[in-house]
Amino acid sequence: MNPDVYKRPLLWVLAAYILTLVFCYSPAPAKRDVFHSVSPQPVTLTGRVDGFAVSKKGGRNAAVKVTSVNGAPAEGTVYARFKNFEPEWKDEIQIFGKLQKPYGINLLGNFDWRDYLALKNIFTEIKASDAAVLKPAPFFIRWIRRARTAVLRSFDDSFPPELAGIAGGVTLGERGEFPQDLYGAFQDSGAIHLLVASGGNVGFVTLIVLFICSFAGLGRRKMMFAALAAAGVYTLVAGADAPLVRAYFMTICACLGYLLGRNSGVFQGLLVSCFVILCFHPAAVFETGFQMSFLATLAIIICLNNYSPPANWPKWLTFFVQIFLATLSTQLVLLPVFTNVFYKVSVTGLASNMVLVPLASCVMGLGFAYSALYALHAGGVLYWLLYGALWLFKTLVEFFASFKMSALPASSWGMGTVAAYYAGLFLLFNLPLKNFARKIAPACFAFMVLALAVQYVARPEAEVYLLNEWNRSSAVVRLRGGETFVLGDGIKEEKMLPALYKTGVRRADVFLPFSAEADYAWERLADKTVLPFKDVWPGNFVDAPRARVRMAWGLHETKDGRLWENKGYSGTKKDDVSYCFETSGGEWCIGAQARFLRKADGTVVRGRLNDTVKIKL
DSSP states (O other): OOGGGGGOHHHHHHHHHHHHHHHHOOOOOOTTBGGGGOOSSOEEEEEEEOSOOEEETTEEEEEEEEEEETTEEOBSEEEEEESSOOOOTTOEEEEEEEEEOOOOOOOTTSOOHHHHHHTTTEEEEEEEEEEEEEEOOOHHHHHHHHHHHHHHHHHHHHSOHHHHHHHHHHHHOOOOOOOHHHHHHHHHTTOGGGGSOOHHHHHHHHHHHHHHHHHHTOOHHHHHHHHHHHHHHHHHHTTOOHHHHHHHHHHHHHHHHHHTTOSOHHHHHHHHHHHHHHHHOGGGGGOHHHHHHHHHHHHHHHHHHHSOOOTTSOHHHHHHHHHHHHHHHHHHHHHHHIIIIISEEESSHHHHHHHHHHHHHHHHHHHHHHHHHHHTTOTHHHHHHHHHHHHHHHHHHHHHHOSTTSEEEOOOOOHHHHHHHHHHHHHHHTTTSHHHHHHHHHHHHHHHHHHHHHHHHTOOSEEEEEEEETTEEEEEEEETTSOEEEEOSSSOHHHHHHHHHHHTOSSEEEEEOSBTTSOOOOTTTEEEEOOBTTTBOTTSEEOOTTOEEEEEEEEEEOTTSOEEEEOSOOSSTTOBEEEEEEETTEEEEEEGGGTEEEOTTSOEEEOOTTOEEEEEO
16 A cells, blocks of 8 residues: 555544544534433324334334424434334334433443443433334335345245344344354354444445446446445445445445546545544444444555565465455454453454355355345245355354353453554554655654553552442452452442453452452452451451552441441441552542542542442542
């Protein structure tokens, strides 16, 4: 790739815009958003179904672009839940039901449904008690819907649920419900991305149409228009979400570049599509799907251009080398995302994708061909071939996930570490451009050192996280020296593990219960457990690595905000303790079963119901 592409004004404008959004933008409902109409009373809402409905237990759910609430004009999007109604894409519908804020628990490191919807600019839900279609979608959209339904029905009618789900996911990105063990196998094998319609699918459709048109003897211009038309229809049939729209933009730019004799259309298409998506939907910059799609595509473009195999290699070898490079570059560029979002890294992902990516293309092609034949009542011609491909795909996914080390748990990285990593990766991807690499190497190394230094210097003496889930509390303490403590067993172990990963560690140094009657079986969380009234008594110091932690009698708070201390030992469940940490800023204590923190100056910071309170000391 010519280094001049990095000088393009659009690239720098996009980078500046993304940084501005990251540091300055926070998703919030607009003035006329339907969110402001939430009330205990049912409402009558009108709007247009935005996207294909998702099957859930007991009904179908869909996002609806709102046009009015109780006859008054309104804006925004509502997440609607239907029981006895089938919402169809682009239909104008009327819904009667109660508006409500989405359910959400902001528990450190765990999934938060409310936050997930907010990133899609959805701040309100409605549980529909009645619904009706006001105006059907235009004929073309209805045709697109029928085509999608026909493809998915051909799979559902012909194959077992798991194989039908794989076929629907690979061909159209249909979000089917898989058994937990199979879904976990897709995650551990690094193949979960193949169940989502992505840019690769759009590219595959484009190439297939070009291949067919070349046999038909069409001219270059007609071939391009036919390929773009087919890719556009596929984009709509598959749902037209951000990765697909971005990929279609790139395909258009690549085709225009080819017709105009320019080879940088794909890179320019990536920049244009991302800029357009972020202009209309700024919150997408925080979405994991958008980040993964953008970074993976960028890495593949740069890597395949800079590390292209020699021209005299056999085509079959070049094909597999390019798949290897694309897979490797994707795994490398997405490593921080996997660790910071999923807390897991697939070790077998590189090997599995070498096999599963080409197989997914075969499944996709066979799937569409089978659907066409099925509509003509001739699906038997390809039935066993597609069945075998789906069975092989599922078997390989389970095989690559079966290794004991197929996926390793990983703690999240700090911002400085992420920045330093991407600076090093940028240098690695451009090493074949020797002159360019020599020019940027000093700047990349300097940036890496600076990013890590700032991360260390900016770290406070201590970070405390007060966690609350339905009035059950725990706390995580991370000291500047690296020591980590878990306080209290109010929150379940399986939810505390992601909280630890989010703070940057896989295990705490010490688990500190507040009561002698606490549940101590937390071996996965901490290296050691200190038991009150057995290992240490109030007034004494806890045996902790490189940290001074004093056990004190239980601190509590009255309704009017006064603190009192539970002194004396009774040998009952009422006996509890607090923990006081000594740092350069003085001694601060966590009491009341991790419901509040008392600073050195006496200030009290309280936890919040179903929320995480982060305190820097």
